[in-house]
Each structure stands twice: as structure tokens, then as C-alpha cells.
Amino acid sequence: MSRERELIRELRQNEHILQIVGVEELWLEWEQLKGITKTAVNYGAPIMDIHTASRLISEFGVHSDRVMIKQYAGKEYVIFRGNPRSRRILKGTRYLAKNPKVIRMAIGPKGITASAKGGFAITALLSCGIEIFSYLIRDASTLSQLLGTVTSDLIKIGISAITATLAGLSVGTVAIVSSVAAAPLVAAIAVGVATGLMLDRIDSRMGATKGLIQAYGKTGSTLANIKNQAQRSLNHLERNPYMIPCLFGPCYGIRGY
Amino acid sequence: MKPTLAQGFFILFNVAAIPLVALGLYEPLQVIAATRAGDSPIPVDNGIHYLILMSVLWVLFGLQIAGLKGKTNIVRRWGSKVLLGWLLACVLIATLTSIGLHTHLTRAGYQACPDPSEQSRLSVGNSLIYHKQSCPA
Numbered sequence A: 001m002s003r004e005r006e007l008i009r010e011l012r013q014n015e016h017i018l019q020i021v022g023v024e025e026l027w028l029e030w031e032q033l034k035g036i037t038k039t040a041v042n043y044g045a046p047i048m049d050i051h052t053a054s055r056l057i058s059e060f061g062v063h064s065d066r067v068m069i070k071q072y073a074g075k076e077y078v079i080f081r082g083n084p085r086s087r088r089i090l091k092g093t094r095y096l097a098k099n100p101k102v103i104r105m106a107i108g109p110k111g112i113t114a115s116a117k118g119g120f121a122i123t124a125l126l127s128c129g130i131e132i133f134s135y136l137i138r139d140a141s142t143l144s145q146l147l148g149t150v151t152s153d154l155i156k157i158g159i160s161a162i163t164a165t166l167a168g169l170s171v172g173t174v175a176i177v178s179s180v181a182a183a184p185l186v187a188a189i190a191v192g193v194a195t196g197l198m199l200d201r202i203d204s205r206m207g208a209t210k211g212l213i214q215a216y217g218k219t220g221s222t223l224a225n226i227k228n229q230a231q232r233s234l235n236h237l238e239r240n241p242y243m244i245p246c247l248f249g250p251c252y253g254i255r256g257y
Numbered sequence B: 001m002k003p004t005l006a007q008g009f010f011i012l013f014n015v016a017a018i019p020l021v022a023l024g025l026y027e028p029l030q031v032i033a034a035t036r037a038g039d040s041p042i043p044v045d046n047g048i049h050y051l052i053l054m055s056v057l058w059v060l061f062g063l064q065i066a067g068l069k070g071k072t073n074i075v076r077r078w079g080s081k082v083l084l085g086w087l088l089a090c091v092l093i094a095t096l097t098s099i100g101l102h103t104h105l106t107r108a109g110y111q112a113c114p115d116p117s118e119q120s121r122l123s124v125g126n127s128l129i130y131h132k133q134s135c136p137a
Helices: A002-013 A023-060 A100-104 A108-137 A143-173 A183-206 A208-239 A241-247 B003-037 B048-068 B072-107
Strands: A067-072 A075-080 A094-096 B042-045 B111-114 B127-131
Touching (some): A023 A108, A094 A100, A100 A108, A143 A183, A183 A208, A183 B003, A183 B048, B003 B042, B003 B072, B048 B072
Antiparallel strands (some): B042 B127
16 A cells, blocks of 8 residues: 555656647737736836935935035046945945946946946847747748837837936936935936837827838838849840840840940 | 036926826826726726826926025935935826726726737836727637
8 A cells, every 4th residue: 555655656756747739829828928028128127227226325315415426637526425434335435437336326427328228228138039039939920020029119218218318317417406316317217217108109109110010011022022023134134145245235125224 | 418408408308297297197087087988998008107207307396496595404304305205106106096097997897908009018017908898809
């Protein structure tokens, strides 16, 4: 009896369940997963910014008037007010704007630009990766669909990143407000999210992505036509080799040299 | 960036925030009105409420005005707290509005279906179409 139980336990331990899924079912599963993944990617850049903002708050506390940007001898410096001992990362009182620590904390113009660049790169990479994977696993997907979607995504991500950077830089430069350490990042988050939403709405209403897909499709068919025409001309020349000199100079009865 | 140019952009973003925040607040009201009227289908973008995040720029503008009027102590003491509190409140309001609208529509007998006009989306939320009956094939 015990041997029987042991055998059953061993069999259960080595049990593997194999599920055979059809391509269409796999596609449907991926369609659902794609939505969730893309949503996660969409939240990625704002979450990263919020994380940086929280680091800034933990570094400086919630009091304002802590950061100033000044130029000395043609170089831009970030000056921190308050007790340096209360800070964990930026323990000095004055840093060059290019300092890696300052950039990592998204402080100053360079820091804000670097933060926006990072957000753009990550969102673009993940979003394009998802679209490419989607194209690879589905037979019915066309290259024009992939190119149209990727182009539209990159344009939208680019515009959002530029607007967010502009907002961050302007808030980081204006009087009074620029002294609040987290203000440029908060402004960049708000403007970036709003720009993305509006661009998506415009795209949905005007069908920009659909238009791009159609345009790529037309370009593809035009290229195919040109290829066919060239092939026809080559075949014609093969059949009528006496016409080859007509390619290089005027020929009797041939127009369009 | 030059301070004058920065101030110009700052004002521009503040002005742009007016219609955007209004849109973020108007959409849920429109959806509720459509539900009461029994309309079908009802298009809902559950990310559009996050447009109210743009109102943080008004807080910043308010802080700037307070600072320029000599109330620097108040700005120094309360600036960051007000800004972060407002940001968190906006995120919370937008999320709760999104959840609340979905619950409201589901209780009214609507079913969320994907929006076929949306080819690709990069911003937060989803574009959905709520139908009274089942989703069209």
C-alpha cells in the first residue's frame, strides 16, 4: 500500500501539463496581454518621474527654497540651501549642472533633459518591441501596419517628451517657483501626461495612425508596381536585345529617352 | 532657457491648462448625462480624467504670485506641501472618477467594449465604448 502511495506521489511530482493552443487562440491571448502590457508601458515614464520626485522629496524634505541655479565664470551651477547634513546623496552645497548626481536626481536643465530623454528611450523601446512582437506572431499582420503604428507611436512619444521637457525647463527657470526642488518634475509629469492624452485623442478622432498605415500600404504597392514595371522592361529587353542601345541614346521609334 | 522666455512658456502652459482641465471635468458629466438619457453606445476614455493634472500649473502660478507679492515665508513653508498634495489629490480624483464611471455604467447595464477606431495608444487609460447589449462582433 505504501509503495503504491509512493508511486502515486512520484508520478504526481513528475506530472507535466501540456496545453496545445492554436495560433488564433494564442493571438487572442496576446491581444488581451498586449493591452495590459501597453498600459503598463504607458504608466512607465510617469512612474519613473514620480519615483525621482519622491527621491527629491526624501532628499530635501517638503520645504521650498532649497535649489538655485546660478552661473559663475560661464559655468552653470546648482546651489543647494539648507543643512547639507540632512541630505543623503547631495551632501555638498554647490554642484556643476553637469554633475552625474545632479543629473540622476533630475535637478537643473541638464537633469530635466536627461530625465525626459530616459523616459522617451524606455517608452519608445518597449512600445516598439510590443508592436514588433505582435507583428511577428500574427500571420495576418502587414508590414505597413507595423510601420504605421510604430511611426505614430514614436511621433507621439517624441512630442510628449519635448513638451514635458519644455514645461520642466520653464518651471525650473521662472522666478520663485524654480526654488521648489520637485516643481520642474511635477510640471513635466503633468504636461507629459496631458500631451499624450490629447495626442491619442487627436489620433483616434482624425485617424492619423490609420492614415499612416494606408500611406505605407500605398507606398508598398507603388514600389511593387515599379518593381513589376522594371521586370517587364527587362523581360522585354531580353526578348528584344537589339533595343539595348536604346537605353543609352536616342532610338528610332522609341520615345522618352 | 532665458527667464523671459521661460515665463512666457509658463504662462502659455497655464492658459493651455484651462481647456484641458475643463475637458477632464466635462467628460464624466457628459457620460452621466448620456447614461441617464439611456444612450447607446457611449464612448468613454477612462484616461481623460488625468487631464486635471494640468491644474498643478495653476498651483505653481499661485505660488509665484504669492512669492512676488512678498509672501515668501508662506511659499517657503507651504509651497512644496501644497504642490505635492494637489498632485496626489488630482491623481486620486482621476483614478476614482475612472473607477466610479465604470461602476456607474456597469450598474446601468452597459458593457465595456474596445474602441475599434483606436489603433495605438500610449497615454494612460483606455478608450472604450459602452454598449447596452453585448459588444458588436
